[in-house]
Amino acid sequence: MQELINKQVDAGHVSSFPVKMSKEVVVGSLKLAVFRLEEDEFYTIKNECPHKKGPLVEGIVSGEHVFCPLHNWKISVKDGQAAAPDEGCVETYETEIKNDHVFITV
Amino acid sequence: MKKLVLIGNGMAGIRTLEEIIKRDPSMYEITIFGKEPYPNYNRILLSKVLQGDSSVEDIVLNDYDWYEKHGITLRKGEEAVEVDTEQQIVYGNKGEAVKYDTLLFATGSNPFMLPIDGADKEGVIAFRDIQDCETMIESSKKYKKAAVIGGGLLGLEAARGLLNLDMEVDVVHLPNFLMERQLDEPAAKMLRQELESQGMNFLMEKQTVKLRGKDRVTGLLFKDGSSIEADLVVMAIGIRPNVQLAKEAGLEVDRAIVVDDYMRTSAPNVYAVGECVQHRDTVYGLVAPLYEQGKILAEYLTGDKKSLGKGYEGTLLYTQLKVSGVDVFSAGEFVDKPDTKAIRVHDEFEGIYKKVVVRDNKVIGSVLFGDTKDSPRLLDMMKKGQDISEMNKVAILPSEDHSAGAESPVVAMDASETICGCNGVCKGDVVTAIKEKELSSVGEVTAHTNAGRSCGGCKPLVSDLLEHTLGEAFSEADKKQPMCGCTDYSHEEVLEEIRSKKLTLVKEVMNVLEWKEPEGCSGCRPAINYYIGMAHPTESDDDMNSKFINERVHANIQNDGTFSVVPRMYGGVTNPEELRKIADVADKYKVKMVKVTGGQRLDLLGVNKEDLPSIWEDLGMPSGHAYGKSVRTVKTCVGQDFCRFGTQDSIQLGIDIEKRFQGLQTPHKVKMGVSACPRNCAESGIKDIGLVGLQGAWEMYVAGNGGIDLRQGDLLCTLETDEEVMEMISAYMQYYRETARYLERTSHWLERLGLEHVKSVVVEDKEQRAALAERMDTAIAQFNEPWQQIINDGKIKQDYFEANVTS
Ligand code: SRM
Ligand SMILES: Cc1cc2nc3c(=O)[nH]c(=O)nc-3n(C[C@H](O)[C@H](O)[C@H](O)COP(=O)(O)OP(=O)(O)OC[C@H]3O[C@@H](n4cnc5c(N)ncnc54)[C@H](O)[C@@H]3O)c2cc1C
Numbered sequence: 001m002q003e004l005i006n007k008q009v010d011a012g013h014v015s016s017f018p019v020k021m022s023k024e025v026v027v028g029s030l031k032l033a034v035f036r037l038e039e040d041e042f043y044t045i046k047n048e049c050p051h052k053k054g055p056l057v058e059g060i061v062s063g064e065h066v067f068c069p070l071h072n073w074k075i076s077v078k079d080g081q082a083a084a085p086d087e088g089c090v091e092t093y094e095t096e097i098k099n100d101h102v103f104i105t106v
Numbered sequence: 107m108k109k110l111v112l113i114g115n116g117m118a119g120i121r122t123l124e125e126i127i128k129r130d131p132s133m134y135e136i137t138i139f140g141k142e143p144y145p146n147y148n149r150i151l152l153s154k155v156l157q158g159d160s161s162v163e164d165i166v167l168n169d170y171d172w173y174e175k176h177g178i179t180l181r182k183g184e185e186a187v188e189v190d191t192e193q194q195i196v197y198g199n200k201g202e203a204v205k206y207d208t209l210l211f212a213t214g215s216n217p218f219m220l221p222i223d224g225a226d227k228e229g230v231i232a233f234r235d236i237q238d239c240e241t242m243i244e245s246s247k248k249y250k251k252a253a254v255i256g257g258g259l260l261g262l263e264a265a266r267g268l269l270n271l272d273m274e275v276d277v278v279h280l281p282n283f284l285m286e287r288q289l290d291e292p293a294a295k296m297l298r299q300e301l302e303s304q305g306m307n308f309l310m311e312k313q314t315v316k317l318r319g320k321d322r323v324t325g326l327l328f329k330d331g332s333s334i335e336a337d338l339v340v341m342a343i344g345i346r347p348n349v350q351l352a353k354e355a356g357l358e359v360d361r362a363i364v365v366d367d368y369m370r371t372s373a374p375n376v377y378a379v380g381e382c383v384q385h386r387d388t389v390y391g392l393v394a395p396l397y398e399q400g401k402i403l404a405e406y407l408t409g410d411k412k413s414l415g416k417g418y419e420g421t422l423l424y425t426q427l428k429v430s431g432v433d434v435f436s437a438g439e440f441v442d443k444p445d446t447k448a449i450r451v452h453d454e455f456e457g458i459y460k461k462v463v464v465r466d467n468k469v470i471g472s473v474l475f476g477d478t479k480d481s482p483r484l485l486d487m488m489k490k491g492q493d494i495s496e497m498n499k500v501a502i503l504p505s506e507d508h509s510a511g512a513e514s515p516v517v518a519m520d521a522s523e524t525i526c527g528c529n530g531v532c533k534g535d536v537v538t539a540i541k542e543k544e545l546s547s548v549g550e551v552t553a554h555t556n557a558g559r560s561c562g563g564c565k566p567l568v569s570d571l572l573e574h575t576l577g578e579a580f581s582e583a584d585k586k587q588p589m590c591g592c593t594d595y596s597h598e599e600v601l602e603e604i605r606s607k608k609l610t611l612v613k614e615v616m617n618v619l620e621w622k623e624p625e626g627c628s629g630c631r632p633a634i635n636y637y638i639g640m641a642h643p644t645e646s647d648d649d650m651n652s653k654f655i656n657e658r659v660h661a662n663i664q665n666d667g668t669f670s671v672v673p674r675m676y677g678g679v680t681n682p683e684e685l686r687k688i689a690d691v692a693d694k695y696k697v698k699m700v701k702v703t704g705g706q707r708l709d710l711l712g713v714n715k716e717d718l719p720s721i722w723e724d725l726g727m728p729s730g731h732a733y734g735k736s737v738r739t740v741k742t743c744v745g746q747d748f749c750r751f752g753t754q755d756s757i758q759l760g761i762d763i764e765k766r767f768q769g770l771q772t773p774h775k776v777k778m779g780v781s782a783c784p785r786n787c788a789e790s791g792i793k794d795i796g797l798v799g800l801q802g803a804w805e806m807y808v809a810g811n812g813g814i815d816l817r818q819g820d821l822l823c824t825l826e827t828d829e830e831v832m833e834m835i836s837a838y839m840q841y842y843r844e845t846a847r848y849l850e851r852t853s854h855w856l857e858r859l860g861l862e863h864v865k866s867v868v869v870e871d872k873e874q875r876a877a878l879a880e881r882m883d884t885a886i887a888q889f890n891e892p893w894q895q896i897i898n899d900g901k902i903k904q905d906y907f908e909a910n911v912t913s
């Protein structure tokens with residue numbers, strides 16, 4: 001059963017992800033934002049700001065945070081939490097690298 | 107030329123050489139043995155290196171060019187292992203022998219490591235050099251728990267750095283309060299509270315007896331039987347003068363190398379300065395005394411030996427902690443004794459503590475926490491042994507004067523009082539430099555006087571002094587406003603540093619200026635990126651990571667995540683062919699709406715990001731920059747060709763202006779208008795730059811705004827020819843580009859600088875106008891039509907426009 005609920009998808013070769021920025025990954029109807037903070041450090045969150053669903057993939061990435069392009073909320077790409085004074089949280093997805101490909105558990 | 111050999115390529119040794127070269131550049135042929143594989147760097151700022159992933163270059167004091175320029179041979183990475191004081195030869199570890207006429211020991215100190223079980227394990231380090239910093243930075247990538255042994259100056263700076271590296275930090279301290287050698291208990295308590303709120307955890311009165319772990323350390327065991335986990339241990343419990351080599355060479359060594367008042371050791375022609383020196387029974391561990399020693403030695407070596415000056419008499423010590431958000435100062439005898447009295451200010455709400463200890467009507471020591479502005483004054487009173495019996499509290503602690511208009515304590519200081527303790531720079535030196543060299547920023551003062559070149563603690567004072575010295579010229583509005591929460595530097599200071607240090611990368615700026623938030627935020631990064639591009643137009647690249655989405659993908663993001671496309675229509679003029687193309691594209695890509703904008707062109711709204719490059723390609727039109735902090739539109743009216751009132755060719759001038767300045771990066775958007783008569787159909791009166799045609803002349807209005815803060819434009823000047831108009835726009839806009847803060851519209855900028863001032867620069871001063879216009883030409887030459895560039899560049903397309911779709 002577990003297998004069916006949690007599946008790993010191949011989101012592409014690591015070289016298709018710019019460093020210190022993010023990239024949208026579409027899995028069926030699910031839209032994800034994958035952040036490559038360092039050469040070998042990847043995080044995935046849902047591409048939807050908890051405020052008004054802004055596309056987080058378009059935000060400025062600073063350290064482990066992304067600033068939403070619509071109204072500048074600051075969201076942690078590691079745990080999906082919005083920084084104070086804003087409140088909210090976006091879903092996170094486990095991400096790992098295997099054979100130079102990025103795998104996301106959805 | 108005589109031969110001078112220096113052992114130790116550190117702060118004291120090199121400063122001594124600088125002082126010698128300043129006095130007599132051709133006296134010596136110099137060779138340096140330096141164990142570390144780097145040029146001379148600022149050890150004091152290591153804690154700052156820890157706080158970001160900054161490189162060695164950022165804290166280098168003398169780069170390799172400096173060595174070369176002065177003909178100095180640097181034996182980098184080589185250790186001096188033997189000194190023969192009879193033959194006057196130094197032997198290096200790689201086998202070479204160097205003869206000397208004059209030898210200088212500046213071997214510094216070694217960190218003291220607790221001789222406990224496990225101290226040799228992997229992951230146990232000191233905090234002394236670049237290597238240590240690199241180890242900590244590396245460890246922080248793999249491990250999460252750090253312990254710092256020692257709650258003194260070094261330990262706390264290390265702990266702060268490790269916090270910034272995202273580690274959990276326990277500080278283990280043996281006494282029951284922090285920095286017990288510099289602080290009394292109330293101050294230490296406030297310090298602890300502040301640091302705890304920053305995320306440090308303290309374990310007081312704990313004696314470490316063992317470090318656990320197999321190869322790598324995994325934890326600490328304390329004498330009381332308790333223990334903690336840690337996979338990185340930093341020992342910061344003290345230093346020991348590095349005297350092994352001197353001892354072996356037969357020099358007189360007690361706790362350190364013994365020297366007299368001229369820094370002479372017991373051997374002929376051998377001198378010593380720095381932390382490896384013991385002078386009148388004192389061994390120093392801060393740069394101020396070491397720099398004084400260097401100066402005295404340089405004077406001795408280059409001067410006339412028959413008329414010796416007084417020599418070195420020792421230094422009054424003081425300390426400051428370099429942890430952001432914490433101001434601590436301590437000097438002299440600060441502990442209460444039966445024969446002392448103290449002035450105390452203790453405000454637990456504001457987090458301020460001040461204590462001035464007095465004996466026989468003289469200040470003999472002080473501790474300041476939370477507000478250290480009075481420190482130079484207090485130090486000066488201590489040095490001079492000033493009688494304070496006639497002085498009231500406010501005269502001793504001027505910062506306690508809370509009455510309106512209270513002045514900065516620098517104002518009351520004597521010209522001879524020290525501003526920069528590390529480098530021994532007094533107020534008079536700074537004031538003279540500001541006046542004679544016409545300095546206007548802290549960075550410039552540092553470059554000219556050395557004030558602020560070491561620990562940087564005196565920068566606020568230098569800033570106050572600048573303000574006080576320049577008076578009117580340093581207007582209210584120029585007063586310091588930090589750029590954002592990531593830094594204390596103002597926009598102006600950041601720009602100045604970018605210029606003077608030739609910084610060309612956003613990351614570099616944040617490192618060099620020690621950003622509190624190492625990677626900045628959405629506020630400062632775009633600003634820095636703009637300043638770099640403006641200051642170094644031909645030597646920098648736009649940093650994509652530091653641009654707001656609109657400027658990264660050259661389209662305007664909308665509430666649902668789609669984008670808009672506004673192609674350029676120069677001067678608001680179009681033709682059937684262009685309109686047909688727009689119509690075709692709107693059909694082909696099912697654009698949600700086509701709208702006429704307020705800027706005289708068409709907007710295609712509701713476009714998906716991945717379609718942007720192909721839409722641009724199909725349109726074959728340049729970008730209208732409707733999204734950028736850049737030159738937007740030039741609206742025009744019909745003008746003389748058709749209109750019965752038109753006196754000028756407004757359309758042609760509008761098109762020419764737009765073609766020349768299109769896409770130019772500016773601090774905020776710039777909109778222009780050209781009307782052919784005062785009826786002003788192109789709304790020139792509310793544009794950043796608006797032209798109004800008269801018979802045979804153009805009126806140029808500036809700083810109008812039709813947005814949030816509605817403002818009517820001011821008449822800047824009246825011009826006769828189109829060429830004059832172009833030159834004036836160039837100069838005016840370049841002056842705006844160079845002096846406005848990022849995101850400051852021309853309307854706010856002009857109000858800040860004043861119309862008369864701007865007129866005096868761009869209208870009345872022909873030379874400045876020409877120079878500004880020339881710099882504008884350079885900026886314009888960098889322009890690249892962005893849509894075309896992206897269409898051509900597959901990598902940009904893939905990185906910024908396309909999503910990865912999984913199967
Ligand atoms: C498209 C347009 C409205 C229209 O349909 O006419 C427009 C649309 C936007 N304007 Fe505007 N402005 C448009 C003309 C204006 C004008 C009129 C003009 O230029 O003649 C003004 C007042 C004149 C002025 O700026 O002095 C104007 C004053 C603003 C302001 C306030 C600026 C200010 O300094 O006070 C903003 C906010 C900002 O820039 O920070 C703004 C911001 C915006 C943004 C970009 C909001 C945003 O950041 O996302 C809008 C994008 C909407 C979208 O979803 O694409 N827009 N905006 C106009 C595009 C003109 C063009 O062809 O480039
Ligand atoms: C993290 C930190 C923060 C500090 N903060 C402050 C502060 O805020 N204010 C302040 O005033 N001071 C501060 N200090 C102290 C200050 O840095 C030192 O006092 C100063 O660097 C000492 O200068 P020095 O030339 O005597 O020794 P060093 O700068 O240590 O130079 C000695 C050099 O000699 C080399 N060497 C030694 N033996 C040999 C040999 N046999 N052959 C070749 N090379 C050799 C060493 O490798 C070293 O590079 C701080 C120190 C540290 C570590």
Ligand code: SF4
Nearest residue numbers: 664665703704813814
């Ligand atoms: S006035 Fe401008 S910014 Fe405001 S809603 Fe309309 S288009 Fe958007």
Ligand code: FES
Nearest residue numbers: 049052054068071
């Ligand atoms: S939608 Fe993200 S901040 Fe508003």
